Amino acid sequence: MAEKVSLRSVLFNPLSRNNPVVVQVLGICSVLAVTVKLAPALVMGLSVIVVLAFSNVIISLIRNTIPTNIRIIVQLVVVAALVIIVDQLLQAYMYDVSKQLSVFISLIITNCILMGRLEAFAMSNKPWPSMLDGIGNGAGYAIILVIVAFFRELLGSGTLLGYQVVPQWCYDHGYVNNGLMILPPMALIVVACIIWVQRSRNKELQE
Amino acid sequence: MENFNIFLRSIFVDNMIFAYFLGMCSFLAVSKNVKTAFGLGVAVTFMLVITLPVNYLLETYVLKAGALSWLGPEYAEVDLSFLSLIMFIAVIASMTQLVEMAVEKYSPSLYASLGIFLPLIAVNCAILGGSLFMEQRDFPSVWTAVCAGGGWGIGWLLAITAIAAIRERLAAYSSVPAPLRGIGITFIVTALMGVAFMSFLGIKI
Numbered sequence: 173m174a175e176k177v178s179l180r181s182v183l184f185n186p187l188s189r190n191n192p193v194v195v196q197v198l199g200i201c202s203v204l205a206v207t208v209k210l211a212p213a214l215v216m217g218l219s220v221i222v223v224l225a226f227s228n229v230i231i232s233l234i235r236n237t238i239p240t241n242i243r244i245i246v247q248l249v250v251v252a253a254l255v256i257i258v259d260q261l262l263q264a265y266m267y268d269v270s271k272q273l274s275v276f277i278s279l280i281i282t283n284c285i286l287m288g289r290l291e292a293f294a295m296s297n298k299p300w301p302s303m304l305d306g307i308g309n310g311a312g313y314a315i316i317l318v319i320v321a322f323f324r325e326l327l328g329s330g331t332l333l334g335y336q337v338v339p340q341w342c343y344d345h346g347y348v349n350n351g352l353m354i355l356p357p358m359a360l361i362v363v364a365c366i367i368w369v370q371r372s373r374n375k376e377l378q379e
Numbered sequence: 380m381e382n383f384n385i386f387l388r389s390i391f392v393d394n395m396i397f398a399y400f401l402g403m404c405s406f407l408a409v410s411k412n413v414k415t416a417f418g419l420g421v422a423v424t425f426m427l428v429i430t431l432p433v434n435y436l437l438e439t440y441v442l443k444a445g446a447l448s449w450l451g452p453e454y455a456e457v458d459l460s461f462l463s464l465i466m467f468i469a470v471i472a473s474m475t476q477l478v479e480m481a482v483e484k485y486s487p488s489l490y491a492s493l494g495i496f497l498p499l500i501a502v503n504c505a506i507l508g509g510s511l512f513m514e515q516r517d518f519p520s521v522w523t524a525v526c527a528g529g530g531w532g533i534g535w536l537l538a539i540t541a542i543a544a545i546r547e548r549l550a551a552y553s554s555v556p557a558p559l560r561g562i563g564i565t566f567i568v569t570a571l572m573g574v575a576f577m578s579f580l581g582i583k584i
Contacts, residue, residue: 197562200403201504244501245472252465278464278511282504284404355577356400360570364563371558378557 183304186312188374192285193316194367195377199285203317204359205276210333212272213321215262217314221307223254223280224289228306230254231294238295247290248281255280285313320362328353381519382526389530395505396538396569397576402505406539407565416543417536418489419500424532426478426500427509430471431528432521434510437466467510475501505535542569 192198199220206216230250231238238246259277262270270277280286289309294302325331327350330338338347352358371377395401402423409419440446444458479497483490490497500506509531518524545568549555555564 197407198404200407201401204400204403242476244476245469248468248472248501249465252468256461256464279401279504279507281464281468282502282507284502287502355574357570357573357577360566360573364559364566364570367563367566368556368558371563378560 179301179304182301183308186305186308187315188312188370189377191312191316191370192288192309193313194363194370196288198288199283199313200363202276202279202283203320203363204356206273207317207321207324207359208328208354209272210318210321210325212269213317214314215266215269216273216276217310217317219258219262219277220280220283220285220313221310223251223258224286224310225303225306227251227254227286228289228294228302229299231290232297232299232302235295243295244287247287251286251290252281285309316363316366319366320359323362324353324359328358382523385523386526386530389527390534390537391576391579392582393531394534394538394576394579395508395531396535397573398580399508400573401508402503402535403569405500405503406535406542407562407569410539410543410546410565412547413540413543416539420532420536420539422478422482422497422500423503423505423535424529426471426474426503426506427528427532427535428525429478429528430467430474430506431509431513431524433470433474434467435513435518435521435524437470438463438514442466463514467507471506471510472501505531538572542572 186192190196193200193203202216202220207213227247227250231247234246255278258280259270262273262277289305293305297305322332325333326337330336330343330349338349392398396403396406405419405423410416438446440449442459442463444460445455447454447457447459475497478500479490482497509528513524513527518527542565546565549564549568559567
């Protein structure tokens with residue numbers, strides 16, 4: 173490393189200022205698909221943190237031996253192996269949740285956050301900062317996932333983590349769950365609102 | 380006729396962007412002007428048309444349960460389907476690298492304008508998603524795979540060209556609130572287009 177990158181900023185920057193989802197616009201597909209309910213969103217966030225941290229470390233360890241021509245294939249194979257391990261673990265211990273997430277655990281492989289961080293950070297940094305970078309970015313992704321899922325489950329089904337939150341007397345007085353929130357386009361609108369809030373607080377991010 | 384129906388279905392009813400929301404990253408990142416968006420759309424279509432049949436053959440003759448029985452009766456029990464993910468992604472990644480080299484050699488101007496996005500096609504979820512849907516749906520023949528790939532690709536191409544055209548107009552003629560400018564308003568426009576495309580849902584062709 174030419175200049176010393178502060179480990180603290182590597183870990184904490186991705187949480188807000190350099191968030192992978194709302195600032196770098198990576199990994200949108202899964203944000204839309206898995207955020208209908210809170211529980212799968214939590215599991216998905218955790219899986220991404222794990223896969224991202226380990227793949228960053230592995231790629232960082234072998235970064236000097238990878239020929240640049242075939243680096244994409246090498247990176248994808250490492251990521252794919254890790255994703256298969258996570259997928260099998262989920263199927264073994266949390267079968268219901270893995271059924272809900274279906275194809276999207278496999279699609280972690282093509283989650284752009286992974287390729288983006290591997291290319292941008294792990295290929296040029298030592299293993300320990302790479303691991304922190306992986307955890308930080310994974311957590312930044314997980315936070316957005318949880319916020320979006322919170323609003324969609326609350327407004328769309330009136331529940332949180334499967335427990336009824338909106339009390340019965342609301343329904344008796346004519347409150348109705350907003351069915352539109354369950355459909356994928358509303359996830360885009362919720363993310364747009366998060367971007368709006370975040371950019372009005374951080375003026376330097378505005379275009 | 381069957382295949383033509385699947386082709387049409389894949390363009391409109393099963394549109395990759397508006398029905399499944401796959402391939403959003405490059406969809407949002409490369410849609411600033413129509414020309415590059417169109418180029419990327421063509422590249423994605425091309426990749427889908429190539430990788431889907433290749434993965435289909437791989438799936439039918441190597442990976443599926445009992446697929447290896449052409450080697451001899453003792454292989455009829457073998458089920459390699461847990462390897463499908465890693466095989467698909469390897470095929471896609473190597474095809475991308477091949478296409479990248481070919482484009483660099485024969486059309487340097489297209490290469491210059493696509494730049495970093497060519498390698499990103501490898502991680503475009505629309506392409507891996509296409510292969511996974513193909514695995515789920517048990518297509519009857521390799522031509523079906525070609526048609527579905529072409530349809531998904533063209534649907535993606537239409538979507539990204541449309542959003543790029545809208546964004547060009549938005550940037551020129553509208554006064555969006557400052558924090559929403561750029562990516563924020565693109566999200567909202569995409570959401571509205573998604574709602575519109577829902578009118579195709581449930582159409583049986």
